[in-house]
Amino acid sequence: MIIYFVAGEVSADNHGAALMRALRELDPGLKFTGRGGPQMQQVAGKQLKNWIGDAAVLGLWEVIRKYGYFREQFRETLKEILERKPDAVVLIDYPGFNLRLARALQMQSQRQKIIYYISPQVWAWNRGRIKSMAHSIDLVLCIFPFETDLYYQSGLRAVFVGHPMIERLQAQKIDVERDPNLMGLFPGSRSREVRKIFPVMIETAHLLLKARPTSQFQVAAASETLAQELTKMLTRQDRQVIQIAMGQTANIMQRAWAGIIASGSATLEAAYFRLPFVLVYKVAWPTYLAGRLVVNVEYLGMPNLLGDKEVVPEFIQHKAKPNVIVKAVRLLLEDANARVRMLSAFNAIINELGSGGASEKAAQAIIQELKERRS
Secondary structure, three states, X not given: OEEEEEEOOHHHHHHHHHHHHHHHHHOOOOEEEEEEOHHHHHHHOOOEEEOHHHHOOOOHHHHHHOHHHHHHHHHHHHHHHHHHOOOEEEEEOOHHHHHHHHHHHHHOOOOOEEEEEOOOOHHHHOOOHHHHHHHHOOEEEEOOOOHHHHHHHOOOOEEEOOOHHHHHHHOOOOOOOOEEEEEEEEOOOOHHHHHHHHHHHHHHHHHHHHHOOOOEEEEEEOOHHXXXXXXXXXXXXXXXXXXXXXXXXXXXXXXXXXXXXXOOHHHHHHHHOOOOEEEEEOXXXXXXXXXXXXXXXXXXXXXXXXXXXXXXXXXXHHHOOHHHHHHHHHHHHHXXXXXXXXXXXXXXXXXXXXXXXXXXXXXXXXXXXHHHHHO
């Protein structure tokens, strides 16, 4: 049997690769094809196209600029699926592309199963889309426990498999003491967001150094290219106290005393490693204004959304000012009660995400769907 995957971002590539390995454990004869990143390609081979470098964009303006590229990729993806006739199409996150693809496949009256893994967060920006999803998607594999009820209410079958982040982070745990002088900086994984967010972090670091001269800072870079870009943004003097580290996110999160983190999956990772932090986020103004029109949740950070309260302070867009951020950071550095409150909230949030094995549970659900298709 053949499964066609579509993943368009770095985190989805990691989750997709883990899912592929779990599927192979259950059925070594499965064949994989589609679009993803280097991790998925390592499992599937050259049958899977590595397009992450071009596909992973952020924000309305960036998508508009690359509209021609995405339109062509959409046509090619649809054509590949229709020609290869896979038994199932597994869509991983990436809702702007994948929800449209699901609708297009449903209109083609193909008989393959359409399964959505890392379900799109329509509960945050448009719950009305769930009903339309029910017409084009056979099964949603949810990573947050509250999502299943939302989908069931609209007639869409859903299974809670747990968050795949848990199993990955379990393997990255180290036995280490936190350094009271070390701050972790996590500016994001995309070049455009880094260019907006990292300067704010640098200026905040300058202010912290004035108040706490022994402070040191480590920056988690998602790639070598990004590490080079981050380094160019630092002055020679900055480099004496701000160190760029590639592929060390989990390590820094477990050694730092506190952190400043861009909104995204890193916020949940920090919660898992019990790193007290503040959230900072800036994007291009057209993207921000467009987002304000469609996003109907009170918070941006996942720990706050899951906790339904401001577990971590959020400094978004025009509020992301270094002099304000530094006050919140110093509270976490110096106030034991503030740290305890945040860590206690992290404990409750992470406990709700399952104990691991999300990839295995998702693989089992997909295999069951394939068996039903056969019968």
